[in-house]
Amino acid sequence: MxxxxxxxxxxxxxxxxxxxxxxxxxxxxxxxxxxxxxxxxxxxxxxxxxxxxxxxxxxxxxxxxxxxxxxxxxxxxVLTGQKFATIKPGKDDKDSILRTLGRPAQVTHYHSVDGDVWLYRYKEQDVWNSMMSVEFNRAGVVQAMVNGPDEERENKRR
Structure with missing residues (x-):
């Protein structure tokens, strides 16, 4: 692999x-x-x-x-705060996200989300190791975007 x-x-x-x-x-x-x-x-x-x-x-x-x-x-x-800010929940879908951000680093599912969650690793303000979660509903439309620290990357450094 x-x-x-x-x-x-x-x-x-x-x-x-x-x-x-x-x-x-x-x-x-x-x-x-x-x-x-x-x-x-x-x-x-x-x-x-x-x-x-x-x-x-x-x-x-x-x-x-x-x-x-x-x-x-x-x-x-394209993996920047400015580009993430152009995503419109309720309007953008999986196809528009691919055209805007490209493929995700990982696809996952959370119990609290009805559809897929696409994860994008990026450098917040070119400094912090971060993860943007793009949450979709079952129809493939963006419902929410949540960012936070990239805990996997941080744990790997330790």
Missing amino acids: KKLIFTTIFPALLAACAGPPPAPGEPAAAVEAKLGRPTGVYRDGADTMLEYATGPWGQYTWMARIGADGKLVSYEQ
Whole structure:
């Protein structure tokens, strides 16, 4: 299992750190040449979102938005307080969360929540090891978002 994680995640991490980030206007092929194969691809209207997740223990996910013309529109790290604040409970669903935040680090269930809970590790204010829980109802619509310390990461450091 460790070898599988290493061989699938490490190349994406290495590619993401290898040089300057892609610039708006670059063709999608140039973006993939710089960043490597995306960890996820999502349609967002006429645009395509390329996910570069550092997953399950990583605290960063970059999303490259490719426009209908096949060129890079934007490239950003999405596991931030500012991006989490754009999520609308009662409106956003699993598909919109994937397009906005990428895949979760973990999917779990709590007795107090009627549906799935997606967990995202991130650095709160680029300092604190944190976990954002996105809680869905049975229909897959966001019901709540709860953040707190990433206790697993903190316990691992001790």
